Amino acid sequence: xxxxxxxxxxxxxxxxxxxxxxxxxxxxxxxxxxxxxxxxxxxxxxxxxxxxxxxxxxxxxxxxxxxxxxxxxxxxxxxxxxxxxxxxxxxxxxxxxxxxxxxxxxxxxxxxxxxxxxxxxxxxxxxxxxxxxxxxxxxxxxxxxxxxxxxxxxxxxxxxxxxxx
Numbered sequence: 001x002x003x004x005x006x007x008x009x010x011x012x013x014x015x016x017x018x019x020x021x022x023x024x025x026x027x028x029x030x031x032x033x034x035x036x037x038x039x040x041x042x043x044x045x046x047x048x049x050x051x052x053x054x055x056x057x058x059x060x061x062x063x064x065x066x067x068x069x070x071x072x073x074x075x076x077x078x079x080x081x082x083x084x085x086x087x088x089x090x091x092x093x094x095x096x097x098x099x100x101x102x103x104x105x106x107x108x109x110x111x112x113x114x115x116x117x118x119x120x121x122x123x124x125x126x127x128x129x130x131x132x133x134x135x136x137x138x139x140x141x142x143x144x145x146x147x148x149x150x151x152x153x154x155x156x157x158x159x160x161x162x163x164x165x
Contacts, residue, residue: 001042001043001046002040002041002042002043002058003031003034003040003041004031005043006027006030006031006041006043006051006053007027008027008050008051009026009027010024010025010026010027010050011024011025011026011027011030011043011050011051011052011053012024012048012050012051012052012053013025013030013033013053013054013055014044014052014053014054014055015054015055016037016039016054016055016056019054024050027041027053030053030055033055034055037055039055039056039057039058040055040056040057040058040061041053041054041055042054042055042056042058042061077109079109079110079111080110080111081110081111081112081113081160082102082105082110082111082112082113083112083113083114083115084098084101084102084105084112084113084114084115085115085116085117086098086114086115086116086117086132086133086136087116087117087119087122088116088118088122088125088128088129088132089122090132095132095135095136096139098136099136099139099140102114102136102140102144102161103140103143106140106143106144106161106162106163107143107163109163111147111160111161111162111163112144112160112161112162113158113159113160113161114133114136114137114158114159114160114161115156115157115158116129116132116133116150116156116157116158117155117156118155118156118157119155123155126152126157129157130150130157133150133157133159134150137159137161140161142164143163143164144161144162144163144164145161145162145163145164146159146160146161147160147161147162148160
């Protein structure tokens with residue numbers, strides 16, 4: 001809220017230069033001080049008792065805030081989830097290839113979702129196939145930890161691996 005939008009009876013005022021407190025006063029007096037300085041009265045902490053207002057140039061304040069938000073966004077790191085699909089009758093060399101792919105994904109900072117797909121009659125041997133996911137996790141235990149344990153969801157059994165901290 002700025003200028004006339006501030007409807008509180010009393011506000012705690014902070015000056016434009018240096019940020020020293022000018023004390024608690026009526027919002028009308030604070031508005032007069034802001035007009036004398038040819039600046040805006042901006043409510044900074046509306047939750048405080050009494051609300052905190054500051055005499056500043058509103059356009060400049062808005063610009064600074066958007067710049068800070070952009071900086072924070074730049075520093076954010078998005079984590080992608082890469083998927084590795086396996087089948088219950090996978091051979092050891094194929095499994096090793098999939099493990100190497102997963103290692104690459106994890107080294108780049110991504111999470112890996114390992115999915116074991118069951119087709120047709122393979123659904124009868126779900127429990128015997130769980131060891132494939134366990135072996136997969138065991139081969140990657142030096143670089144990754146199991147974030148979400150193996151769980152059967154419909155015709156797929158999946159687990160999520162994340163980089164070891």
